Amino acid sequence: MKPSIIFIALSLAAGLHAEVKLNPLFSDHAVLQRGIAVPIWGTAKAGEKVAVAFAGQTVFATAGADGRWLVKLAPLPASATPQVLTVKATNTLTINDVLVGDVWLASGQSNMGVPMGSGSAATALPAANDPLLRFFNVIKAVAAEPQAEAKGKWELTTPDNAKGFSAVAYFFARDLRATQKVPVAVLNAPWGGTPIKTWMSLASISQSPPIAKTLAEWETAFAQYQSVKDKPELQAAYLVDMKDWETKVGSVHKAAIAAHGELASAAKAAGQPVPPAPKLARPEPVQPDPMAMPSASKRPGTPTIAYNGMIAPLAGYGLKGAIWYQGEGDGSRGAEYQAWFPRLIEGWRTAWGQGDFPFLFIQLPGCYATAEPVATSGWAFLREAQLLTLKVPQTGMAVTSDIGDPKDVHPDNKVHVGTRLALVGRQVAYGEKIAGTGPLYASSAVEGGAMRIRFTETGGGLVIGRAPWLAKGVTALPTDRLVGFYIAGADQKWVEATAKIEGDAVVVSSPAVAAPVAVRYAWANFPRANLANREGLAASPFRTDDWAK
Secondary structure, rough: OOOOHHHHHHHHHHHOOOOOOEEOOOOOOOOOEEOOEEEEEEOOOOOEEEEEEEOOOOEEEOOOOOOOOEEEOOOOOOOEEEEEEEEOOOEEEEEEEEEEEEHHHHHHHEEHHHHHOHHHHHHHHHHEEEEEEEEEOOOOOOOOOOOOOOOOOEEEOOOOOHHEEEEEHHHHHHHHHHHHHHOOOEEEOOOOOOOHHHHOOOHHHHHHOOOOHHHHHHHHHHHHHHHHHHHHHOOOOOOOHEEEHHHHHHHHHHHHHHHHHHHHHHHHOOOOOOOOOOOOOOOOOOOOOOOOOEEEEOOOOOHHHHHHHHHHHOOOOOOEEEEEEEEEHOOOOOOHHHHHHHHHHHHHHHHHOOOOOEEEEEEOOOOOOOOOOOOOOOHHHHHHHHHHHHOOOEEEOOOOOOOOOOOOOOOOOHHHHHHHHHHHHHHHHOOOOOOOOEEEEEEEEOOOOOOEEEEEOOOOOOOEOOOOOOOOOOOOOOOOOOOOEEEOOOOOOOOEEEEEEOOEEEEEEEOOOOOOEEEEEOOOOOOOOOOEEEEEEEEOOEEEOOOOO
């Protein structure tokens, strides 16, 4: 046999063996979770033996009939020393500069997505130079079914790389690096404007009892997806429509948004109202696929599709916990959020199979100021849904109602948000005996013509607080008296109340309400309230009633 023929024959024979591959999460500069059995997985030829070596351990697996394999390393201590992870089968893979520390998943919508390179957060960029703080930014994707792989890459913290990191997640991780003294990593997967339902697993929506309205919405969308997925002519029309829109409208809109950003920054600097952003209308494409990647003018809104495309591919990667900043997209659906949010947490924990890992979240800041002193709808009820979610084990909440912007849904103050969330993490995830959050409503009792409200998380004691940051044009609150408390009798008419601190309680009263039955605090879209603990952390908005409005 001629040498060239032998070479071709050998090449064909080699091609019959699928090379071993690692999931893209396991790539250069990865951080593995300390203290747990570390899952590592990938694909190979069915039945192929795979050996994974790291930090003195070698573990083995056999690829299943579907080509998938998984191993688990014995728990590892934190290590800032770069190490090599090796995978051997018919071929050998070498992953360099792998650390062991704490890995956090960050998700939500735009306030989680706002990058370090935007706004005042950029002032921290020159000091953002830490090779032991790393990000894996997940590329936006949607899917009809859970996907196996996410696109993205591991990046070390440098001033240039950090421009694209989530500002909230960066400040959170930076503080944990400083206090825990271990490598910290963030799997970053937010998407602006998204409602919570698109981040929920189908299993969490459909489990008994199912969330009927959301499940029906998904079933309708899936049926529509089935009707178009095998019709190339409809797909072609959809793509043509999108390309036409991108060419004729998309570029113009992007320019308009950029120009608006400059005008908004100038207005803020001058303490003037921010002009409204340019609105974009776009005809729906021919029989659109609700499971497909939306156009530039759209955001995913179909249940489960962001979960399938961006969270499911991460499931199983060893985590310390998750952080979540979302709710603006559901601001008018507080009652529904009470059902959705615990289901989301449970669904993610089930997908990871890692028990009740810490799940930390940010309560919505103040925004959209109105003349209504006690809200009857809107963000106050969404904040309540977030507060009630603390009943779920191993959860924690950072209160930010005192550091919002009445005219901007994206307050230019991500550093305090991130640092407050880090305090929650230190308390919930690391067990530190610190004040991790502001005072939380515990109970109420009528005492004559007043109501006594008791709190937990009082830290060093209840005080009249002062916000550490104020948006342009917002006046400071008084420091000699509590504000933000309203009281009502059986007639459900709210009256601004006098409130006095007495130990771990606040006594609330008004001469206009002789027989009080309910109190609300900071119950507005943009609350003006100042109760805090001595550590400077704001009290969460709350109400003692369960009235519909």
